[in-house]
Amino acid sequence: MSGPHHSKRFARRRRYLSQAAGILTALLIVAVSPLQALARTDQPAHEGTQQGEGGAGGGLSAARFEHPPGDSRPTMLWFWNGIITEDLVDRQLTDMRNEGINEVVIFPDATSSLSPAFFSEGWFAMVEHALREAQRTGMKVWLYNDRNFPSGRAAGWVVNGGTVGGRVYEPHPELRPQSVARSELDASGPGSFDVRGRFPGLIPTALSVSDGRLKVDGGYVTTLGRGSDWTDYTLSFDTQPLQTASLGGHNYAQAGWVYRAQDTANGYIYLLGNYPHVGAAGGNLTKIIYKNGAYVSTRVIPLPFNVVSGRSYHVETRVAGDHIVTSVDGTVVDETTDATYARGTIGFREATTQHESATFDNLRVTAPDSTALYSQTFDSESALSDFATPVPAGNVVAVAALPVRDGKPDLGGLVDLTDRFGDGTPWSVPDGDYQIEYYLHHARTDFGGDGYLNLFDEEAITRYIQVVHDEYYRRFAWAFEAGVVRGLWDDEPRIATGYGAEPPWSDLVEDNIARAGSTPAQTLAATFGDYGPAGSRLRGVLSNAAGDALAQAYYKQQGDWARAHGTQIISNPLSDDRPPTWMLRETGDIHKDNQWIQVPGGDAISGRVAPGLRNLVPRYITSDGHQQGASRILHENLGAYGWGVTPQLARYVNGAMGVRGVNLTVLHAYWSNPDSVRYPPPLQPSNPWWDSMDGVVDWTGRVMELTRGQANAPTALLHPQTAAQAWQRTETGDALDNDFRTITYALEDAQVDFDILDEAYLNGDPAMKRQAVVSDQALNLGPQSYRVVVLPPTPTISGKAVARLEEFARAGGTVIAYGQLPLQESDGQDEALRAALVRLFGTDPARPQPTDHRVGSGHAVFVSAAPDLQRALDEARAPAAHLQPASPDIRVLRVKHGPDRVFLVMNEGTKPVDTTAAFPIVGTPEIWDPDDGSHRIATRFDAAPGNRTTSVPLHLEPTRVLAVVFRGQPPAPHLVQSPLEASTVREVDQDTLEATVIADRPGDFTLVGARGPREYRGSLRVEGSFTPIALDGPWRFRFEQPRAEWSERQLGSWTQVDRAYSGDATYERDVSLPAQDLASGRRLILDLGSVRDVAHVSVNGTQVGRLLWEPYRLDVTDFLHIGENRIDVTVTNTPANAHGGTQQSGLLGPVVLRPQQETTVQLS
Incomplete structure (x- = not known):
C-alpha cells in the first residue's frame, strides 16, 4: 500500500496551512x-x-x-497487540503527539501475539516506560482494567488462580457468573410429592422440542446427561442450520455438535456452516479443540457443496481411537487423527453471543458393534430430560408449585416449596394438577471468556479489584499521584440476561428481593412465565433486585476504589444505545450504574452512528453525567467501523456525540502492530490520511472545548424504568422500546435538548444516591434544573413518581405526556394511580383525551399526535x-x-x-x-x-x-x-452604517441594518456574469508512488485504473483567466465537487489549503493571475481499497471556479 510518505507534498502541509490561514x-x-x-x-x-x-x-x-488544550483534544485508544519495546512505545507516542494527541488509553489486546504477556514483569516494565515517557513529554494515560474486553475477568486470576509478581491467588471457580435455570415436573393430587427426591437436575433452557425436532437456541455447549465413559462410537443426526448467526453485519447459517466432551468446557466441537471463511466460503466444516472453555485449535475445511439455511443435512461423526471421520449426506468430508480426548459424551454447540440456532432430529449414538448407546427422535418435551445435568442441591434457590387451571399454570395459587426441598419434607399435593418448577443457579461460561466473574457478587469484584486495580496502583502510585495516569477504563462488562432469558443470581440479588418484600419463588415463577400484569410486577421486582446488585457490587466498588485512591473510573457499558428493556437486559439500570462512576462513558462502534441512522447513543451517559455534575463525559468513537472511515465520517460521529453533550472523545484506535488490526480503522501512519489527522483532532478539540461547560437543558424525558423491568422480553416491552425511540427522535427533530431522567430519581428508590426535588418552579437533580418533563408512552409507572410529577406541576412546572397514559402501578395500586393521573392530567387514563390541564402554578398536557407534541413543546419553550x-x-x-x-x-x-x-x-x-x-x-x-x-x-x-x-x-x-x-x-457615523457584502448573483438588493433600536436602510445593484468557470475535460493524473507516470484522463474514481490502490494521487490542470475574472472586488472560489477523501490544493506552485470534508471549496483568488494558471490537487483515500474494498477514490468533480463579488454598501 502506498502511504502518505510517498508524496513530497505531505512534509510541507502544516507549514503552508499555517501560512495560508492568515x-x-x-x-x-x-x-x-x-x-x-x-x-x-x-x-x-x-x-x-x-x-x-x-x-x-x-x-x-x-x-x-x-x-484546544490536550485534555480537550481526542484521546487515542492504543491497542497493545504485538511485541512491545521501549523504542516502539517512544515512536508511537511521538506519532500521536505529532498529530496533536496528548492522551492515550493503554489497552491490551491479549492474544498470543502480545509480548510481554499481560501482567508479567515485562508487561509492567513496558507500562512503566510508557508512563515515564508520557510524563517527560506532557502526555496523559488511562489504563485498561483487564487483559482484554470485556472487563470483569481479572485476566482469569480470580476464578483460575495464578501468580502476579510475588502474590499468589488461589482459584475461586465458585465466583464464575451464575444464572438461574428452570426445570419442570408435573404432579397431580391428592397425593404425596417428594420435592427433593424428584429433583430432575439442570435442563438447559437453550433446548426446546417443536414439531418433532430439537431446537437449540444458543446456550453455547449443551451435553447429554450420560455417556461420559463412551470411547469409540458413531454419532449421527439430521440437522437444519438456521440463518441466525451474524458476522460483519451479515447473517449466516450454522449447526454445531460436540463429541467426546468431558463437560461443557472440554471436548471436540464441529460446526457445519456457511460463514465466509477465506478459501471456504459457501460451505465449510470448522473443527475446534475446546479446552477449559477456550479454543486451543481451530481448522476450517472447505466442503464440496454450499450449506443453505433451513436445508436438512444428515451428519455422521465416527471416532475410533485417535481416528475421526465425518460425513455429510453420505459423503466423507473429513478424516482427522487426534488424541486430545479419548472418551466423553455428545452434545450441541450454538453460540449465545451470536444468537445462533439449529434444529436436530434422529439423534443416534452407536457402539462399534452396532449396539445403540443412545437414540432419540424428539417426539415429546420429555426428551429434554435426557440432557439434564446433575446439580448439587445447594444450587436450588427456590421450588414452586403452580396449580394448572384450564391448561395454564396460575401464578396466584403459587405454593412455595423451597423449605420442603431444603429439609426433605414431602408435599401433600391437593386435588388437581400442578406444575412443579425448580429454580437452580449454575455457572455460565458462554459469555465473557475464560475466568469471567459474577459481576453481581461483591466478593468476586472485591477480588477483581485486588488483582488488577490494586496491582496497578502499588506499582505506579507515583503516576497516579502526579496525574500522569488519569484513571482506569472499564469496558463492556457482560451479564447473563444479555445472552438468554435466564436471570443473573447471587446472594446480593436474593437479599435485594427480600428487601423488596418478595421471595425468589414468586419472582422467578413470574420471570419464567407469562402471567399478565400481576406477573409483570413480580418480574420487575427481580429485575430491579438484579440491577441494584450489579450497581452495588460492580460499579460502586470500582467507583469507591477510585475515590479512595484519588483517581477515576471510566464506565463503558455494553448497552448504552438501546431502548429501555433492551438496555436493561444487557446493562442493568445504567443510571444506577453510572451514579458511582467518575467519568460516564459509552461508544459508537460498528457503524451505528452515521448519516441516515438513528439510535439513542449517547443520551444515557450524557444525561447521567449532567445530573451528577461530572466534569467529563466520554465517548469512544469509530471502533469496528471498517477500513473506509474518512475524516468526514469522523467529523460526523464526533460532532453528533458533542451536540448531545459528550466532552471527551476517544478515537478507536492506534494498534501497536499495524499488521494485525482486528477492528479497523487503524488511525496511525499506516492509514493514508494519517498526516491529516491533526485536522480532525483540532476540530474535535474545539467542539469538546465548547461542550465542557455545564449542560443547560430545561427538559427531561422520563425513563420508564419500572415498566422496562416489568415487561422485558414481551410484546408490551417491545412496544415500550419502540415508543421510547419514537419520542426521543421527535424531541431531537424539534431541536429540544434534553436529559433522560430515570424514574428511580422520582420514586424514592433507596438504591439511588439522590432524589430529584422540587424547588423554584423546577425539578432539580444535582446541578440540573428541569422546567419540562416529558412522559413517554408506558404501560406501568410508580405511583410515587406520579406524585412527584404532580408536585412539580403544582410548583409551576410543565408535564407533557404523549401517546398513552399508564394503567398499571408498579406496586399494584392501579386505582390509586388512575386517581392520581386524573388529578394531574384531567382525563381518564383508560380513555385519555387531549388536554392542557392547569395544576397549581403549572400545567399538565396530554397529546396523542406528533403535531400536538411539537406544539406543546413550543408552548413550554422547550426547544x-x-x-x-x-x-x-x-x-x-x-x-x-x-x-x-x-x-x-x-x-x-x-x-x-x-x-x-x-x-x-x-x-x-x-x-x-x-x-x-x-x-x-x-x-x-x-x-x-x-x-x-x-x-x-x-x-x-x-x-x-x-x-x-x-x-x-x-x-x-x-x-x-x-x-x-x-x-x-x-x-x-451616527447616521451611517457600512456593510461589506458578498454577492454570488446579479440583481438589485435591499439591506436593512440596525444598531441598538435605530434602523438603517441601503440598496445595492450587482452586475456582471456569475457563470461558474468549468474545469472539465481531461486532467493530468499520476499515482504518488515510485515510477508512476503521468497520464491524461477525465475526472472520476481512480478505481477505474487501480481498484486496490490506497494512498495519494495528483491531478493537474491549466486554466486561462481574462482580466474581468480578476477585476477589483471579484473573488474566485475553487469548488472541487466530490472528493474521496482528502484534498491538498496548490495554485501556481503555492500550496493553498487542505480540505478534509464537504464542501470541498477554497477561495483561491489571491493565488491566481491573469493568463495561464496551474491548479494541482493531491487526493488521499482510505485504506479500504488496499484491504479488499472498492471505495470510490480521487477527484470525482465536477470542478468549477465560482465567481463572487465583494462590494461595500452604505446604509442610512
Missing part, C-alpha cells in the same frame, strides 16, 4: 461556507445584559478554542432554537460557560440547510467556528426583546457544527435583513 481566514468562512458573515471581536463579556445571570466559573476562552423553515436534521445543545451561553448547532442531514434560528435569549450573538477556531460577532441577526429571542440566519452544510454564543457583548452594528452575506458591518 491570508484566507476572513474570506473562507464567508465565501466558502456562506453562513452569516462575521466581524471579529475579542471583547470580554459584559455583565448585566439581557442574557440573564451568569453561572459560576469562567467564560469561554478564545485562546483555548482556537488552540433550544426555533427554526424557520423547520428542519428535522438540525440538533441544538445549550451549554453554560460561567456567564456565557453557548448554543451548539449541527446539521446531521445529507443536504445543506438554510434556516433562521431563533434562540431563547436576547443579546449580541457571536459565531464560533470549529473549522478554523475563529470567533466573530454575527453580521446578520435580529434581537427581539419582546419575544425574548435572537434570530440568526444559518447556512449549514452536512456535518457542519457551529456555536452561536452570547457573551454579553454590547449592541453591535449588524444587518437585520439582507439577501447577501456580509463579511463586516461597521458604524461610519
